[in-house]
Amino acid sequence: MQREDRRDFWFFLSPWIVGFTFFGAGPILAAVFLSFTDYSIFTRPHWVGLANYRELLFQDPLVPKALFNTLFYTVFAVPLGTFFSLMVALLLNQKVKGLPVWRTLYYLPTVVSGVAMGVLWRWIFNPEVGLLNTALRPLLQAFGLSDPKWLLDPHLAKPAYVLMSLWGIGGGMIIFLAGLQSIPKQLYEAAEIDGAGRFSQFRHVTLPLLSPVVFFSLTMGFIGSFQIFTQAYVMTGRGVDNSTLFYVLYLFDQAFRYFRMGYSSALAWVLFAIVLVITLVQFRLARRWVYYEGAAS
């Protein structure tokens, strides 16, 4: 029985093992090797030692630029997105009528693809006739301000991306809503008997029990938004003064426009390291604020 189980286990798991070998671990290791080479795919890889890393860290001015742009976007988009999706989830958790309708309404934008989203929002951000400035104009004129140029203004392009990302808070909202609904009612009843007010209940029951979900959402959000690509590719490319040159956009250009496979592998490897460090730091910080029920196990 045991032996049969073991054989079945590896047999059933084989698709994943094959996939992980060829599309996961293998490529990651290959990326390490490639990052030490000069390789244009048309010739054989040529070993250059640390030259790619030297160029990336000390010589290429676009790398810090791309890192800054990506960090800027991530640092605003992820926490704001998490905050607003949590707020909407809390509102929907107030025993509102027509919950499925609201939920559908808020979730709908998240099914829109990166390309369609980019095409649509580029049009919304159009300074002269776009939806956003059309809606804001009365307000702007009241304060005597001129129309913002959004994607065409190096200072506003990244905030515009952050704004656009908030259109997709529906995904986080669904996750939070499910988390909220899984909190046992008795805990609130007990807190009420102990004389806890609504805010105190939120602070001492809701937040701790929801914190693992918030943590998960933040972690995956960071990993995802660090890889922003499609919308940027479609909407602005590198943007005015490289203001929307995001890291993966740059990596993509190096790989598939200039065919610098070695250099782009070094870029990818550095991205991997950054994401890994940020994730580990998040896990470390999580010990202070994330509450796991029965944490001893």
Place this chain on the structure above:
Amino acid sequence: MSADGHPRRILGRVLVYSVLAAVGTLMLLPFAWLVRSSLCDARAVVQPLEKLADFIPPTIHFENYREVFRAIPFFRYLLNTVIITVGVIVGSVLSSSLCAYAFAFCRVPYRKYLFYGVLATMMLPGIVTMVPTFILFRELGWIDTFKPLIIPAFCGSPFAIFLFRQFFLTLPPALIEAARIDGATALQIYARIVMPLSRPVIVTVALFAFMGSWNNFMGPLIYLNSQEKWTLQLGLNSFKGQTADQLNLLMACTVMVLVPVVAAFFALQRYFIRGVALTGLKG
């Protein structure tokens, strides 16, 4: 307790619904703007709105949609997208359910930790594997074919494996045990007992695979060079470049690319929302 009629309570309710309605309007407005733009003529679409009533175009031009078919090989793109998407759906459902079966029913030591290991690979940024995978597919001669977009789906995805496993664990163990005692092999149990009972999760995984494949842009962008192999997403992106003075057509094309995903979402949202909700809950 029965403070429902309390004025402050009512005010609170009003506030909740007002905020919900306001945010809901913000969520829907881009869609309304998209549809509106797709029905304008080429001139009206770039006309600034003077008053709210201008939001409804002076004349409605449904023929914009027909125009799109003339401007780009829409049906070719659609066919390519459908072929790839069907492949991805079949691959994801099949491979992920097999892997999940291993984690749910094969009694081997440490399988829980192996499962966590598979889940942990979700944290790998996909972009790191992009260049070496491209080189691999190039060596295999798969560039400008659908294979690089379909074959990896047959290798299971951690998220889909997770969804299947969670569902499998809710099936009554006695059922599997009985089949085992009757001498059924694992493959028979998988095919005749487990899968037929797993319709909800199959639909969920298929739906996610559909959305992911339909909306995939970077994959086709890297692997598909010749235009007759392009997908809708690539077609839409290139159409964007040719239509500086025909924004109405671009928006009509966008609507058509969106309709299938929006329709699938509405038709199957129960499954969809369950899947998304599960992501946040620990196994």
